[in-house]
Amino acid sequence: xxxxxxxxxxxxxxxxxxxxxxxxxxxxxxxxxxxxxxxxxxxxxxxxxxxxxxxxxxxxxxxxxxxxxxxxxxxxxxxxxxxxxxxxxxxxxxxxxxxxxxxxxxxxxxxxxxxxxxxxxxxxxxxxxxxxxxxxxxxxxxxxxxxxxxxxxxxxxxxxxxxxxxxxxxxxxxxxxxxxxxxxxxxxxxxxxxxxxxxxxxxxxxxxxxxxxxxxxxxxxxxxxxxxxxxxxxxxxxxxxxxxxxxxxxxxxxxxxxxxxxxxxxxxxxxxxxxxxxxxxxxxxxxxxxxxxxxxxxxxxxxxxxxxxxxxxxxxxxxxxxxxxxxxxxxxxxxxxxxxxxxxxxxxxxxxxxxxxxxxxxxxxxxxxxxxxxxxxxxxxxxxxxxxxxxxxxxxxxxxxxxxx
Amino acid sequence: xxxxxxxxxxxxxxxxxxxxxxxxxxxxxxxxxxxxxxxxxxxxxxxxxxxxxxxxxxxxxxxxxxxxxxxxxxxxxxxxxxxxxxxxxxxxxxxxxxxxxxxxxxxxxxxxxxxxxxxxxxxxxxxxxxxxxxxxxxxxxxxxxxxxxxxxxxxxxxxxxxxxxxxxxxxxxxxxxxxxxxxxxxxxxxxxxxxxxxxxxxxxxxxxxxxxxxxxxxxxxxxxxxxxxxxxx
Numbered sequence: 001x002x003x004x005x006x007x008x009x010x011x012x013x014x015x016x017x018x019x020x021x022x023x024x025x026x027x028x029x030x031x032x033x034x035x036x037x038x039x040x041x042x043x044x045x046x047x048x049x050x051x052x053x054x055x056x057x058x059x060x061x062x063x064x065x066x067x068x069x070x071x072x073x074x075x076x077x078x079x080x081x082x083x084x085x086x087x088x089x090x091x092x093x094x095x096x097x098x099x100x101x102x103x104x105x106x107x108x109x110x111x112x113x114x115x116x117x118x119x120x121x122x123x124x125x126x127x128x129x130x131x132x133x134x135x136x137x138x139x140x141x142x143x144x145x146x147x148x149x150x151x152x153x154x155x156x157x158x159x160x161x162x163x164x165x166x167x168x169x170x171x172x173x174x175x176x177x178x179x180x181x182x183x184x185x186x187x188x189x190x191x192x193x194x195x196x197x198x199x200x201x202x203x204x205x206x207x208x209x210x211x212x213x214x215x216x217x218x219x220x221x222x223x224x225x226x227x228x229x230x231x232x233x234x235x236x237x238x239x240x241x242x243x244x245x246x247x248x249x250x251x252x253x254x255x256x257x258x259x260x261x262x263x264x265x266x267x268x269x270x271x272x273x274x275x276x277x278x279x280x281x282x283x284x285x286x287x288x289x290x291x292x293x294x295x296x297x298x299x300x301x302x303x304x305x306x307x308x309x310x311x312x313x314x315x316x317x318x319x320x321x322x323x324x325x326x327x328x329x330x331x332x333x334x335x336x337x338x339x340x341x342x343x344x345x346x347x348x349x350x351x352x353x354x355x356x357x358x359x360x361x362x363x364x365x366x367x368x369x370x371x372x373x374x375x376x377x378x379x380x381x382x383x384x385x386x387x388x389x390x391x392x393x394x395x396x397x398x399x400x401x402x403x404x405x
Numbered sequence: 406x407x408x409x410x411x412x413x414x415x416x417x418x419x420x421x422x423x424x425x426x427x428x429x430x431x432x433x434x435x436x437x438x439x440x441x442x443x444x445x446x447x448x449x450x451x452x453x454x455x456x457x458x459x460x461x462x463x464x465x466x467x468x469x470x471x472x473x474x475x476x477x478x479x480x481x482x483x484x485x486x487x488x489x490x491x492x493x494x495x496x497x498x499x500x501x502x503x504x505x506x507x508x509x510x511x512x513x514x515x516x517x518x519x520x521x522x523x524x525x526x527x528x529x530x531x532x533x534x535x536x537x538x539x540x541x542x543x544x545x546x547x548x549x550x551x552x553x554x555x556x557x558x559x560x561x562x563x564x565x566x567x568x569x570x571x572x573x574x575x576x577x578x579x580x581x582x583x584x585x586x587x588x589x590x591x592x593x594x595x596x597x598x599x600x601x602x603x604x605x606x607x608x609x610x611x612x613x614x615x616x617x618x619x620x621x622x623x624x625x626x627x628x629x630x631x632x633x634x635x636x637x638x
Contacts, residue, residue, distance in 0.1 A: 005517065016505040315501040318462060319562070320490015320518035322483045398462045402497065 010332035027294030028341030035287040036349025044364035046276040063225040096234035099127035102222040104212040111177040112164040123212020139172040139187025150210040154183040158202040295381035302389035314401025327394035334386025342378025407474040410436040415468035428454040430625035441596040443613035446622030461485040494563025494571040498578035533561040553584030589615040
């Protein structure tokens with residue numbers, strides 16, 4: 001018998017027992033649908049985390065002050081005040097470095113007329129917009145000259161602009177008071193949205209780092225040096241070179257620990273990717289378990305079906321079916337059952353994914369390889385769990401089978 | 406002409422619990438083409454076992470069985486299945502039609518396994534349904550038919566591969582007297598007009614009366630073999 005004839009025969013047999021076939025499929029349908037929905041949400045979440053990490057700036061390397069020991073108590077990272085704008089200038093001269101921006105962060109109250117808002121005021125260099133890939137929306141960003149002159153100019157993030165100027169007036173040209181000093185707003189930034197950690201990145205005011213040091217912190221050191229490598233391939237070498245350079249500049253010799261810490265976002269992104277892989281493995285495990293449960297359901301029903309159809313098997317043997325034909329027939333039935341179940345499951349999963357995405361606004365996406373894998377795995381479940389009942393059927397003696405009551 | 410069935414010293418024994426059952430103890434029989442033979446005997450006489458061996462549903466323990474001239478007593482189960490499908494037709498007491506399947510598809514079944522092309526199957530199946538007088542029921546399912554009609558469909562199924570021998574095992578056992586007579590007349594007509602060789606197994610003399618030769622079994626041996634001079638019609 002040809003393959004198509006066998007499949008047609010199997011399909012006909014399944015249609016003859018519609019209710020039972022549908023109920024048997026249900027296990028596989030639910031299993032596959034659950035897998036598709038969880039994978040879609042998982043992959044969607046991972047993609048959005050990766051996107052928001054990338055949105056911090058591509059090829060970004062962050063240098064923070066290290067910990068220091070003061071009278072026996074060690075501060076955490078950032079506790080030391082060791083990084084200076086000159087360190088930044090020196091790093092900018094390293095090969096493979098595209099841009100460097102010192103950053104001075106202060107949480108403080110900002111006032112504009114009758115409105116005020118607590119936000120993070122970041123003192124940065126003009127290169128900051130490039131490093132963060134963060135374009136200016138209206139007005140302009142401050143220049144190197146304004147940094148050199150510690151000018152009292154500010155660029156507002158979307159959230160701050162909205163809170164301080166709720167009437168929808170353009171903030172450009174207005175004055176905001178930061179720690180008692182008036183700053184002229186010269187521009188606003190394009191909206192960036194939430195960071196991967198859920199922070200509102202638009203809740204910030206950018207001013208020249210020199211102004212921040214002079215008027216806000218009164219220190220000669222900065223909180224962070226943000227370094228952008230020219231390409232992803234140069235991140236490692238820049239990280240090493242910057243570490244060496246800072247060790248020289250800070251005169252750190254082996255027994256001493258570095259008073260700074262160099263981290264690149266690639267490492268953070270990799271951690272996120274690893275978490276995602278673990279998630280996917282976990283989901284694959286859940287998928288396997290639910291599909292195996294579905295498969296046991298199929299085996300159960302196929303065994304019942306073989307017993308119920310013993311006389312039919314006997315008759316088929318009497319009219320010329322070989323044992324192999326009977327085996328193929330029942331195997332085909334369980335494979336068709338599980339594969340159709342898998343396909344329906346993918347469909348239900350896709351519908352479920354769309355529903356979840358519509359209700360929760362979570363980003364979702366169904367990778368095609370998971371669709372293929374689910375259907376292929378369903379078919380394999382059919383083969384695995386259908387083989388035993390099919391063999392039982394094929395091994396029947398025609399006489400016994402014909403006599404079966 | 407080559408005999409359809411030629412058995413010599415045919416023996417069949419099997420274990421039942423700790424006992425050995427000798428179902429056939431040296432059977433000799435020759436069936437020529439176009440014979441209409443009834444096999445009679447009480448339960449346990451070996452007639453059913455004989456039919457299973459002749460029908461290649463079972464292999465003998467010893468002895469020779471030549472079917473259409475070829476020795477078949479030691480064939481593999483696959484080879485037996487192939488001969489069953491192509492050269493033998495079966496009619497059972499319980500009709501054994503596939504449920505929820507049309508008469509036409511039931512009749513097509515042996516041709517599916519014999520590898521007859523699909524377009525020929527439908528045509529042949531319809532012709533055989535016509536021959537047994539139930540062409541109008543081609544699309545009916547077994548549960549929409551009377552016992553007599555179902556048995557006619559089963560007979561049509563046994564005819565589709567133009568078999569050398571039709572084996573009918575108590576074909577009227579589940580039918581009322583009127584339907585029984587109709588079915589037996591159908592067998593007689595097929596034998597008379599088409600020259601089809603029929604071997605009928607029954608324990609009812611009324612049914613055996615339609616055959617032209619009656620063979621009687623007792624204790625695993627043939628104890629009587631005589632032409633039926635007063636064939637019923």
